[in-house]
Amino acid sequence: MLNALAYLVGLLSLVIVIPAQLPLLGAANWVALPIIVIGVVLGALSSRDGGRNFCLIVLLIAVVRLMLGGGIL
Known part of the structure; x- marks a missing residue:
């Protein structure tokens, strides 16, 4: 159940x-980061790790875009 919630988040x-x-x-991306972290936590609490990995990939995309735009030093 938590894995499905992680996928939805x-x-x-x-x-x-x-x-x-x-x-x-x-x-x-700054709005999306806290939502992604909630998804990573839900995926970490799940017995399966597909939702967590999906959220980590989305997190990577958001952080790379922020780094390229100068939002994260």
Whole structure:
């Protein structure tokens, strides 16, 4: 059950992260980061690790975009 919730949270955050890849929308990644962390925690509490890994990939995409845009030093 927690794995499915982690997938749902990951999909929700992916919907936020994908448009944030466009110029001038990169600040939306800051909104997505806490949501992604909740998904990672839910995935870590699950007995399976697919949801956690999906959220970690979305987290990687968001953090790389923030680093390229200068949002994380």
